Amino acid sequence: MSSDVSFDITVDGRPVPVVTGQTIGAALHAAGVRSWRTTRFGGRQRGLFCGIGVCFDCLISVNGREPERACLLEASPGDEVTTA
Numbered sequence: 879m880s881s882d883v884s885f886d887i888t889v890d891g892r893p894v895p896v897v898t899g900q901t902i903g904a905a906l907h908a909a910g911v912r913s914w915r916t917t918r919f920g921g922r923q924r925g926l927f928c929g930i931g932v933c934f935d936c937l938i939s940v941n942g943r944e945p946e947r948a949c950l951l952e953a954s955p956g957d958e959v960t961t962a
């Protein structure tokens with residue numbers, strides 16, 4: 879029996895399941911989302927790359943705050959995520 883507790887966050891208005899302790903980046907990856915923003919120059923897609931907070935490719939807006947690194951940000955119940 880698993881002791882994992884899960885909840886949903888909202889990504890662009892759609893529910894995405896999260897296991898307690900998962901980062902927003904991990905939840906998006908588990909949901910099959912591989913990119914959620916584009917570069918300013920060239921419009922290239924970006925999502926998780928390093929996964930350890932170094933590259934800043936995974937920036938995402940949560941609850942209206944300035945963009946943060948999705949690979950480091952633990953998801954919380956009720957989080958509303960907005961992609962670029």
Ligand code: FES
Pocket residue numbers: 925926927928929930931932933934935936937947948949950
């Ligand atoms: S994936 Fe590189 S900083 Fe998040």
